[in-house]
Amino acid sequence: MKTASTISVIxxxxxxxxxxxxxxxxSFEVTPAxxxxxxxxxxxxxxxxxxxxxxxxxxxTPKPLVEKKxxxxxxxxxxxxxxxxxxxxxSASSPPVPQAKPAESKAxxxxxxxxxxLKKEEKKPLPPQxxxxxxxxxxxxxxAALLDKRAPQRSAATGETLNSAPSLGAxxxxxxxxxxxxxxxxxxxxxxxxxxxxxxxxPEEYIIRIRMLLKPDGRLQxxxxxxxxxxxxxxxxxxxxxxxxxxxxxxxDMLKKETYETWKDVEITxxxxxxxxx
Amino acid sequence: MNPxxxxxxxxxxxxxxxxxxxxxxxxxxxxxxxxxxxxxxxxWVWAIALDKTVLFxxxxxxxxxxxxxxxxGQSLEELYRTLSAKPSHSMAALFVAAMREWKxxxxxxxxxxxxxxxxxxxxxxxxxxxxVERLERRLLVLATVGSAGPFVGLFGTVxxxxxxxxxxxxxxxxxxxxxxPGIAEALxxxxxxxxxxxxxxIFYNKFAxxxxxxxxxxxxxADEFAAILSRQIDERG
Numbered sequence: 026m027k028t029a030s031t032i033s034v035i036x037x038x039x040x041x042x043x044x045x046x047x048x049x050x051x052s053f054e055v056t057p058a059x060x061x062x063x064x065x066x067x068x069x070x071x072x073x074x075x076x077x078x079x080x081x082x083x084x085x086t087p088k089p090l091v092e093k094k095x096x097x098x099x100x101x102x103x104x105x106x107x108x109x110x111x112x113x114x115x116s117a118s119s120p121p122v123p124q125a126k127p128a129e130s131k132a133x134x135x136x137x138x139x140x141x142x143l144k145k146e147e148k149k150p151l152p153p154q155x156x157x158x159x160x161x162x163x164x165x166x167x168x169a170a171l172l173d174k175r176a177p178q179r180s181a182a183t184g185e186t187l188n189s190a191p192s193l194g195a196x197x198x199x200x201x202x203x204x205x206x207x208x209x210x211x212x213x214x215x216x217x218x219x220x221x222x223x224x225x226x227x228p229e230e231y232i233i234r235i236r237m238l239l240k241p242d243g244r245l246q247x248x249x250x251x252x253x254x255x256x257x258x259x260x261x262x263x264x265x266x267x268x269x270x271x272x273x274x275x276x277x278d279m280l281k282k283e284t285y286e287t288w289k290d291v292e293i294t295x296x297x298x299x300x301x302x303x
Numbered sequence: 304m305n306p307x308x309x310x311x312x313x314x315x316x317x318x319x320x321x322x323x324x325x326x327x328x329x330x331x332x333x334x335x336x337x338x339x340x341x342x343x344x345x346x347w348v349w350a351i352a353l354d355k356t357v358l359f360x361x362x363x364x365x366x367x368x369x370x371x372x373x374x375x376g377q378s379l380e381e382l383y384r385t386l387s388a389k390p391s392h393s394m395a396a397l398f399v400a401a402m403r404e405w406k407x408x409x410x411x412x413x414x415x416x417x418x419x420x421x422x423x424x425x426x427x428x429x430x431x432x433x434x435v436e437r438l439e440r441r442l443l444v445l446a447t448v449g450s451a452g453p454f455v456g457l458f459g460t461v462x463x464x465x466x467x468x469x470x471x472x473x474x475x476x477x478x479x480x481x482x483x484p485g486i487a488e489a490l491x492x493x494x495x496x497x498x499x500x501x502x503x504x505i506f507y508n509k510f511a512x513x514x515x516x517x518x519x520x521x522x523x524x525a526d527e528f529a530a531i532l533s534r535q536i537d538e539r540g
Contacts, residue, residue: 030346030347036349044323
């Protein structure tokens, strides 16, 4: 037993020593993942986002990206061309005859001033205003541009310059959705007013779907449209009753004005089975 | 504030050091006690296992040898004389005990044959019981460690997790960096418990079946030997 104990102790010591060396928690290699920013917003905030502003400035449509610009027009020469005539006139230093006449007539009044002015001008030597002519140099970089025969104003992708300013938004901005309670209230009123013929054999044949266009005040914009069709006088009476119910039921003031966008065009299903089921 | 910093500053028992020794050293003293106890259990289990393995192997071998000698046609008196000085193993001890009783009954003046058969069987039963007891000594330790070890380890784990959760509550931070070291250290206790318990259970099952086998072998031999002696008694008496 003693030897066995010693062997056991030695074994455990060896295992522990090995564990001390090898058993270390290696930290996981975490490669930094590309972070994806996520904002959590409430539905209220979302509707705020989509809400349009009446006074929002009208933004122009995004500017088109232009790939090729029109060649700049050569600048007009500012310096007037020096004509031979003028040169002669300047160099001759003798006033021409037609000019001299008024000068002479004026000279009677103010002879000195004009004469002096003329003299001054004569003395001024004309600078040789000859601009150095630019020789059209060959530029290898412009070959591609020269070869591009596309129209200069061709528009390319405009994504970069897309408008990020708030727009005018939807007509009813509050991201509205017709709530179930509003819809149910509407349906309940119509059902209360509807009197389908009693004792129908096949009530599924008398399901009447009616489309209504409504005005913001809850009244009908146009006569209701019957979408389903059937035959028989009983169907006709049920349909007429449904139409009467719609007319009698207005204004549908259970529909909130803020959600007009969602209920301006609604479809109502009149199902006799719902009536009899209670 | 970085959660790791919080963990470092608030929790004394959390740290990035997760070596074996650190896991032990940072633990609560109760968990430490559990770990040390389980480690000692493991040492003891392996000591018993080694000891028993050697013992059973030796017993089996000596039984084989003895049976060979017994059935070889050698005179029982002679066999008795060679073995009586020091009956080294179980079957020899059984044989020697039976022979001694036989001899005593014969060599005494009264020559009491009447209860000899019964006496011999009794002596052999006692010897078998003693031998089996010798074989299965300390096996109960294995059984106990095998069944209780995981629970003890689990206790250590529960305690460790309890304290680590207390630390989390104190630091008001639940990031994994805060929770992980405490849980790792607590789970270490369960690991040790399993390390001690699994071999213990395996060895216990193995040795229990071994003891059973050897005891049956002894009983078989005892029956055979009793039959032989009974025949002798009837012939002489």
